[in-house]
Amino acid sequence: MNLDVGCGHNFRARSQEDVNVDLNVKPTFHRSQNSYADSALDTKKIPNFVLADAQHLPFRNNVFEKVTSTSVLEHVKNPMLMLSEMARVSNRFIYVRTPHRFCIVLNGKRPVFRTKAHVTRGFSCSWFTKAFEFLHCKVLHNQVLYDGPFGFPSDVVVKAEK
Numbered sequence: 001m002n003l004d005v006g007c008g009h010n011f012r013a014r015s016q017e018d019v020n021v022d023l024n025v026k027p028t029f030h031r032s033q034n035s036y037a038d039s040a041l042d043t044k045k046i047p048n049f050v051l052a053d054a055q056h057l058p059f060r061n062n063v064f065e066k067v068t069s070t071s072v073l074e075h076v077k078n079p080m081l082m083l084s085e086m087a088r089v090s091n092r093f094i095y096v097r098t099p100h101r102f103c104i105v106l107n108g109k110r111p112v113f114r115t116k117a118h119v120t121r122g123f124s125c126s127w128f129t130k131a132f133e134f135l136h137c138k139v140l141h142n143q144v145l146y147d148g149p150f151g152f153p154s155d156v157v158v159k160a161e162k
Helices: 079-089 125-134
Strands: 001-003 020-021 049-050 066-071 090-099 103-109 110-113 138-147 154-162
Touching: 001 079, 049 090, 066 079, 079 090, 079 125, 125 138
Parallel strands: 001 020, 001 066, 020 049, 066 090
Antiparallel strands: 090 154, 103 110, 138 154
């Protein structure tokens, strides 16, 4: 059984047992920048959808084998609380993808550091290593993804195990 935290339109949990969670079902700035311009989530089309805050997941401990979150951690008020909740409900793996702390956004043709209005913070591999160590999880893999013609870091991808 898998859990996708902050599933949005691109939900990853697709089997009958999997669960998709999101708090913002109304149109958001972030979604309007993608191909789903100004569209609310159609929760009836998302399998096993649960309306919930990523920082307070309404599930028992150790329920999901894999808990995934993509481009959500940078939006929450307390990223460590969200990561803690993900670790609490996972019984095995935690996957996170989020903007790197030095991510670059192309503004026209010139690079600008973190100017996306929805990105309030970025993260590094070392931040995740320390965070998961605090949560008694082991980082199995972390990677910085590079984007654009200038080769600047864009995202951090981390896989951890309880």
